[in-house]
Amino acid sequence: MELRKSDIQSFKxxxxxxxxxxxxxxxxxxxxxxxxQGIDFSFQxxxxxxxxRQGDATYDTSSFIQITEANRDKILSSSVGWxxxxxxxxxxxxxxxxxxxxxxxFTFVINSLGESSFAxxxxxxxVPEGSQLPANSSGRYLAxxxxxxxxxxxxxxxxxxxFDTFRNNAPNLNxxxxxxxxxxxxxxxxxxxxxxxxxxxxxFKNKIMTGGRINVTIAYNSSTQNLSVLTTNGDAxxxxxxxxxxxxxxxxxxxxxxxxxxxxxxxxxxxxxxxTIEAWEFSSNVQVAGKKSKxxxxxxxxxxxxxxxxxxxxxxxxxxxxxxxxTYMSGEEDDLAIEEEFEQVSGPKKFxxxxxxxxxxxxxxxxxxxxxxFGRVYEGYLTSMNANVTxxxxxxxxxxxxxxxxxxxxxxxxxxxxxxxxxxxxCHEKKELLLIYEFMFNGSLDSHLFKERTFLxxxxxxxxxxxxxxxxxxxxxxxxxxVLHRDIKASxxxxxxxxxxxxxxxxxxxxxxxxxxLQTTVLAGTMGYMAPECVYTGQVSKxxxxxxxxxxxxxxxxxxxxxxxxxxxxxxxxxxxxxxLYGTGRxxxxxxxxxGIDFVEKQLECLMAVGLWCSHPDPTxxxxxxxxxxxxxFNAPLPILPLKLPIPTYLAPLSTxxxxxxxxxxxxxxxxxxxxxxxxxxMQSSCSASSAxxxxxx
Numbered sequence: 001m002e003l004r005k006s007d008i009q010s011f012k013x014x015x016x017x018x019x020x021x022x023x024x025x026x027x028x029x030x031x032x033x034x035x036x037q038g039i040d041f042s043f044q045x046x047x048x049x050x051x052x053r054q055g056d057a058t059y060d061t062s063s064f065i066q067i068t069e070a071n072r073d074k075i076l077s078s079s080v081g082w083x084x085x086x087x088x089x090x091x092x093x094x095x096x097x098x099x100x101x102x103x104x105x106f107t108f109v110i111n112s113l114g115e116s117s118f119a120x121x122x123x124x125x126x127v128p129e130g131s132q133l134p135a136n137s138s139g140r141y142l143a144x145x146x147x148x149x150x151x152x153x154x155x156x157x158x159x160x161x162x163f164d165t166f167r168n169n170a171p172n173l174n175x176x177x178x179x180x181x182x183x184x185x186x187x188x189x190x191x192x193x194x195x196x197x198x199x200x201x202x203x204f205k206n207k208i209m210t211g212g213r214i215n216v217t218i219a220y221n222s223s224t225q226n227l228s229v230l231t232t233n234g235d236a237x238x239x240x241x242x243x244x245x246x247x248x249x250x251x252x253x254x255x256x257x258x259x260x261x262x263x264x265x266x267x268x269x270x271x272x273x274x275x276t277i278e279a280w281e282f283s284s285n286v287q288v289a290g291k292k293s294k295x296x297x298x299x300x301x302x303x304x305x306x307x308x309x310x311x312x313x314x315x316x317x318x319x320x321x322x323x324x325x326x327t328y329m330s331g332e333e334d335d336l337a338i339e340e341e342f343e344q345v346s347g348p349k350k351f352x353x354x355x356x357x358x359x360x361x362x363x364x365x366x367x368x369x370x371x372x373x374f375g376r377v378y379e380g381y382l383t384s385m386n387a388n389v390t391x392x393x394x395x396x397x398x399x400x401x402x403x404x405x406x407x408x409x410x411x412x413x414x415x416x417x418x419x420x421x422x423x424x425x426x427c428h429e430k431k432e433l434l435l436i437y438e439f440m441f442n443g444s445l446d447s448h449l450f451k452e453r454t455f456l457x458x459x460x461x462x463x464x465x466x467x468x469x470x471x472x473x474x475x476x477x478x479x480x481x482x483v484l485h486r487d488i489k490a491s492x493x494x495x496x497x498x499x500x501x502x503x504x505x506x507x508x509x510x511x512x513x514x515x516x517x518l519q520t521t522v523l524a525g526t527m528g529y530m531a532p533e534c535v536y537t538g539q540v541s542k543x544x545x546x547x548x549x550x551x552x553x554x555x556x557x558x559x560x561x562x563x564x565x566x567x568x569x570x571x572x573x574x575x576x577x578x579x580x581l582y583g584t585g586r587x588x589x590x591x592x593x594x595x596g597i598d599f600v601e602k603q604l605e606c607l608m609a610v611g612l613w614c615s616h617p618d619p620t621x622x623x624x625x626x627x628x629x630x631x632x633x634f635n636a637p638l639p640i641l642p643l644k645l646p647i648p649t650y651l652a653p654l655s656t657x658x659x660x661x662x663x664x665x666x667x668x669x670x671x672x673x674x675x676x677x678x679x680x681x682x683m684q685s686s687c688s689a690s691s692a693x694x695x696x697x698x
Contacts, residue, residue, distance in 0.1 A: 037090045038100070038285035046277070050086055051263075054133040055143065057081035065277040067122065067266035078138040078270075083277065084263030088129040091260045092253050093288040099222035099252060100286035107234055108264075110165060111211035111274040118208055119166035119271035122264060123189075124218060126252075127158045129259040139269030140168040145193060159255050160189040160265075161218055161229050165208060165273060184208070186231050188248045190255055196248050196569075200647065203233060203242040208273060222286075224527070225249050225565075245532075249565045249572065348413045351436055353429040356380065356391055363393065369443075379439065388439035389424060393432065409435065412506045415479065419471035421494055421504035437504070441497040445552075446490035449559055449592075458599035460499045461556045465607055466632050467501035468493060472549060472625045476542045477514075484510045484540050488548035489529045490555055510540060528562035528574075533619050543619035546628070550614025554578055557607045559592025575615045576645060582612060583643035606631065606638060613639040617646055 043050060045063035056069045056079045068079040092099040104124065112118035120139050127144075134146035134156075141147065144158050165184050167177045178185050180200035187195025207214060213234030220227050228247040262282075266275035359380030360367045367378045369390065378391045412423045427434040445464065447453040456464075468488075475483040486508040494502045508525070525534065531547035534540060551562050554574050560567070562574045571577040578590050587608055591599065610631050616622050623631075623639070630636040 036285050036287050038283065039085070039087065039089050040283045041085075042281040044279050046083075046280075052084050052086050053082065054084075055079075055081040057083045060276065062278075065264070067264055067275040067277065068268055068273075070274055079268045080133060080138045080143045080265075081267075081275070082133045082143060082263060082265050084261050085282070088259045088261055089126075089284055090258060090286055090288070091126070091256055092258055093286055094258055095289040096287065098287045100284045101220060101222050102282070102284035103217070103219040104280070104282045105215070105217045106264075106280040107213050107215050107278045108163075109211055109213055109274070109276040109278060110163070110208045111276070112208050112272065113211070113274070114209055115272065116205075116209060117271055118273040119269050120267045120273075121162060121164040121166065122266040122275045123160040123162045124216070124263070125158050125160035125265055126256055126260045126262045128257050129261050131158075131261055133265075138267045140166070140193070141267065142193060143265035143267050144189075157191055157255055157257075158189070159191075159227075159250065159252060161216075162187050162189055162193070162195065163204075163214070163216075163231075165204065166269070166271065186229060186244055186246060188227060188229065188246065188250070190248075190250065197246050199231075199244040199246045201231070201244055207233065207235075211274075213278065220250075220252065225251050226527075227252075249563065348409065348423045348436075349425045351382075351425045351427045351434070353427055353432060353434075355382065355384070356427055356434060356436070358383075359389065360391060380436075382436075385424075388441075390437040390439050392435040392437065394434065411483065411509045411511065415475070415483070417471055417474045419467040419500070419502050420474070421502045440494035440502065440504075442495035442499055444491045445493040445495060445501065445556075448495070449490060449555060450561055455594060456499070458595055458603070462600070462603050462607065464493070464495070464499070464501040465553055465556055466629070468503055468549065468552065469625060469629045469632055471501075471503045472545060473629055476545070476625050481511045482514050482542065484512060484542065485545050485548075486510060486540055487525055487529075488545055488552060489526050490552055493552065531619065532617055541619065542624070543622050546614045546622050546625060547616075547619070549625070549628070550611045550616075550622075551575065553607050553611030553614065554590075557592065557604060557611065558590045559594055575612070578608060579612055579641075579645040582609070582641065606634070609638050609641065612641055616641075621646075 041050070046059060046065050047063065051065065057065065057067050058070070060066045060070065065083045067081040067083055069081075089102070090100065106124070108122060110118075110122060121142055123142050123144060125144060133143060134141070136146050136148060137143045142160075142162060142164070144160060146156070163184070163186055164177055167180065169176055176194045178187070178195070178198045178200060180202075184201045184204035185195070185198045186201060187198035189195055204214075206212075215232045215234040217230045218228070226247055227250045228245070230243065230245045232243040264275075264277055357363065359382050360378045363376075363378055367380065369377045369379055376393050378393065380389050380391045381387070382389055409423070409426050412420070421440065422438045423435065424438060425436040427436070442448070443453060448456045472485075472488075475485060483506075485503065485506065487505060488503070492503065492505040494504050496502060525548075529548040529551050531544035534544050551574070555562060558574060558578065560574065564572060564574070567577075570580070578587070581587050581589050587605060588601070590608070591604060610623075610628055613623055614628060627636065631638060
């Protein structure tokens with residue numbers, strides 16, 4: 001496509017204005033600079049220049065850290081040790097409120113030298129800067145707690161990940177370990193050695209008796225307050241690798257001061273085991289407030305180096321930005337190809353931008369319905385159709401936004417079902433990408449369940465559940481290809497004027513052949529709704545959509561979000577809580593209190609049982625959506641489920657650690673946050689279930 005002369009002149013003028021803004025911005029940046037602080041290291045051997053030791057901690061012949069007493073000729077019981085990094089870490093900045101993101105990866109060995117009885121365990125911990133190894137903290141106290149301490153003393157604060165090898169049950173001493181059949185567990189501890197979340201590790205015992213390596217990755221995402229832990233067998237090869245993953249939502253500023261000491265602790269009690277750290281990597285970063293320095297600026301100006309620096313940086317930026325702009329403008333031919341492709345799609349029609357401007361009163365703020373990462377959503381009125389519409393305006397600068405735009409147009413335009421939001425048209429003009437949908441007068445399901453927009457009586461809730469199940473049956477089994485939605489959640493379920501449910505937002509959808517099933521793709525979804533196996537394999541399937549749908553069913557019945565940090569202890573994760581109630585015969589305790597007694601008990605029990613069935617951690621144990629619909633319509637009996645939430649065991653190769661981000665989708669009413677979690681390169685998994693209770697990592 002040939003560019004007009006006026007376009008080129010306009011482009012150059014914008015570039016010159018941009019250059020001027022850049023120069024001014026750089027000058028301001030030099031007078032009031034902000035800075036980031038962090039720590040970054042990777043150690044394969046250790047010494048006192050990098051490690052501070054307390055208690056019995058020492059080094060072995062390989063320069064590995066030996067945290068507890070290793071000489072069997074000495075008294076080995078009641079050994080304690082700390083091994084911490086020699087510098088403190090800035091965990092958060094009081095001036096800005098910013099909190100650090102951090103990731104640590106380490107390899108450790110707990111070795112009982114063949115003995116089948118051993119104790120007590122090892123931790124990775126963070127404590128206030130300057131803290132010392134507590135007295136009387138051997139055995140069950142894991143070198144973190146002095147049982148005689150004053151709980152109000154801030155120096156006793158800690159956040160830890162424990163790898164506990166002996167089960168203690170001492171409520172009076174604030175040490176209550178989970179009832180794991182194989183004793184060992186991984187847990188997250190917040191000022192208390194009774195873990196807030198945990199995972200029983202059935203493969204730990206053999207590793208400890210043989211002195212095998214265990215790999216751990218721990219990460220904290222400050223934006224989501226997600227503290228995640230992945231533990232894997234460090235000696236396994238091939239695809240048969242045992243692993244365990246847990247996470248908790250933790251506001252670290254409530255437990256720890258700005259500066260913290262971090263490292264490892266370990267103890268023995270009356271029983272013996274060795275605790276060795278063989279490798280340790282750590283990185284952290286936090287943005288802190290900078291200080292203005294006019295004298296520093298003027299000294300640079302006087303020397304002339306400041307001007308030179310500005311010119312060099314501006315030239316580099318100008319060359320790079322101009323190239324990027326030219327690439328974008330020359331890429332308009334590709335945009336025309338996209339338009340031609342869309343025009344061949346039957347159903348949705350092309351709209352003119354000026355008509356959409358009129359429909360939304362120039363995209364007035366009072367017409368704004370919601371905002372997400374890919375753009376804004378407006379209510380509009382099209383006089384040509386004499387109808388209200390929803391207009392989704394996507395930023396053209398986002399590659400992901402363009403990809404979502406194209407996916408949504410080409411996918412949903414071909415779908416026809418009463419429980420799917422109808423795409424009316426599209427507009428690709430003035431570098432703007434817009435989608436026009438039928439207007440849903442009652443907004444999204446989440447606005448009624450969680451934001452009290454309008455109370456939803458039970459009759460409407462059950463019909464909504466059946467409607468979305470019907471939509472999924474069409475997508476998974478009845479259309480010419482299988483459509484994997486990949487982002488089923490309450491905010492993507494829209495309600496029309498009669499509160500009929502319609503599934504929307506197909507920006508993350510994928511098409512697969514019916515006989516192919518699984519598809520490996522970029523990890524995407526929303527925290528809490530994403531099936532746990534997706535995190536480890538990157539594979540999506542009909543079963544992963546079913547998992548998300550099961551979570552929505554539980555939200556409909558319980559009237560609360562899948563993850564509610566403000567909930568009572570044990571109720572933060574909806575799936576965990578409801579499954580526990582199911583196992584104790586108290587399922588109705590989770591019913592939305594706003595319903596009172598105005599519900600059909602048979603339907604409610606059905607909805608919750610099906611919700612748990614769909615959200616089973618093992619994808620092979622989940623029902624097909626056809627089976628779900630049969631049960632919801634009472635054409636099939638209720639499922640019989642395990643009384644405790646089963647544990648999924650993911651077997652995957654783990655030659656190197658890596659941290660991945662779950663890219664959350666954005667919808668018309670809300671935008672989801674990005675969630676830091678774990679995966680491994682080329683990771684595959686198989687799932688098996690056991691009868692032990694584990695907090696759900698979905």
